[in-house]
Amino acid sequence: MKSDKEFLNRIKQDLDNSAEELDELTLARLGAARRRAVEAGSGSTGFHLADILVLGRGTRAVLVMAGLLLVASLLILRSTQPPPQDQLQALSLIEDMELLGAAEELEFYQDMDFYLWVTDEQDSG
Amino acid sequence: MLKQQALDTRTGMQALAVGGDGLDINQALNRFLAGVERRALRMATISLGNQDDALDLVQDAMMKLATRYSNRSEDEWGPLFHRILQNGITDWHRRTWVRDRWRRFVAGQDSHSETDDPLETFPDNRQPPSPERLQQQDAVECLEQAIHQLSLRQQQAFMLRLWEGLSVKETAQAMGCSQGSVKTHYSRAVTLLRERLEEHWP
Numbered sequence: 001m002k003s004d005k006e007f008l009n010r011i012k013q014d015l016d017n018s019a020e021e022l023d024e025l026t027l028a029r030l031g032a033a034r035r036r037a038v039e040a041g042s043g044s045t046g047f048h049l050a051d052i053l054v055l056g057r058g059t060r061a062v063l064v065m066a067g068l069l070l071v072a073s074l075l076i077l078r079s080t081q082p083p084p085q086d087q088l089q090a091l092s093l094i095e096d097m098e099l100l101g102a103a104e105e106l107e108f109y110q111d112m113d114f115y116l117w118v119t120d121e122q123d124s125g
Numbered sequence: 126m127l128k129q130q131a132l133d134t135r136t137g138m139q140a141l142a143v144g145g146d147g148l149d150i151n152q153a154l155n156r157f158l159a160g161v162e163r164r165a166l167r168m169a170t171i172s173l174g175n176q177d178d179a180l181d182l183v184q185d186a187m188m189k190l191a192t193r194y195s196n197r198s199e200d201e202w203g204p205l206f207h208r209i210l211q212n213g214i215t216d217w218h219r220r221t222w223v224r225d226r227w228r229r230f231v232a233g234q235d236s237h238s239e240t241d242d243p244l245e246t247f248p249d250n251r252q253p254p255s256p257e258r259l260q261q262q263d264a265v266e267c268l269e270q271a272i273h274q275l276s277l278r279q280q281q282a283f284m285l286r287l288w289e290g291l292s293v294k295e296t297a298q299a300m301g302c303s304q305g306s307v308k309t310h311y312s313r314a315v316t317l318l319r320e321r322l323e324e325h326w327p
Contacts, residue, residue: 004315007315007318007319007322008287008315011268011287011318012287012288014264014265014268015164015167015268015288016288017265018167018265018269019163019164019166019167020163022163022166022167026166026176026180027163029180030162030163030166030180030183031159033162033180033183033184033187033188034155034158034159034162034187035155036184036187036188037154037158037184037187037188037190037191037192038151038154038155038158038191040188040191040192041151041154041190041191041192041195042150042151043192
């Protein structure tokens with residue numbers, strides 16, 4: 001047969017002809033489908049929202065449950081393992097409560113930092 | 126040659142898709158879809174062998190492109206639309222294969238339903254087409270049959286590259302495979318089509 005170019009040109013030409021010869025009913029159905037799609041596209045407000053909206057109810061429910069589980073996990077994790085800074089704050093709060101509840105002299109508490117340092121030194125040394 | 130040809134087709138498609146700065150996105154989308162819908166339908170029909178199912182797939186692809194990706198750049202619409210359509214075609218083949226397998230399993234060797242169809246013997250009263258028309262129809266049917274007999278990946282690579290005019294990269298995006306695979310599938314498709322059409326196309 002002919003060259004590749006001629007061969008492929010002929011295929012393309014025949015395919016083009018077959019597309020041009022679609023019957024009226026089919027073309028009308030295609031046109032209606034296109035108009036519905038464009039109309040639906042103009043109703044969507046954006047990629048992300050549209051993506052969420054087109055999800056099925058089941059998928060959305062699963063996503064919501066996954067989100068809730070994630071939040072719950074984070075809260076539990078945070079409550080069981082507070083960061084060091086939070087631990088210090090909690091400790092100082094307890095100390096404050098002890099101070100308020102005690103009947104010692106104010107000067108003693110004013111020197112508390114010194115006594116704590118001495119205790120640490122003794123413990124470590 | 127082929128590259129230039131593909132470029133021409135692509136340029137034509139882009140001209141339909143890109144309508145200028147002032148063009149509303151809906152109008153641009155409408156023009157894009159109008160530019161690709163016939164080829165998309167023929168492509169799906171040749172692959173599926175069933176125009177009604179093909180029309181459903183094209184309609185689904187239009188709807189998904191419009192609702193999910195209309196805010197993307199117009200240059201991306203072509204590969205995205207064909208990605209959606211080709212995924213639909215692939216899914217249709219999978220479903221049909223599974224359904225047919227179960228149908229054969231349930232029906233066994235019983236083939237009465239094919240021979241007892243009363244429409245088989247119903248007379249066709251339409252006017253016979255002219256010899257030229259018959260010859261043209263015959264050529265198109267041979268071509269479609271030959272394309273239909275290719276593997277699904279070869280069909281996709283061939284139709285998207287040759288007819289739709291997508292680049293190798295865009296075809297790879299639409300097919301969800303590497304550019305090397307596209308070249309391999311396309312090359313094999315051309316070789317097979319030449320072999321099969323040689324008798325019919327002197």
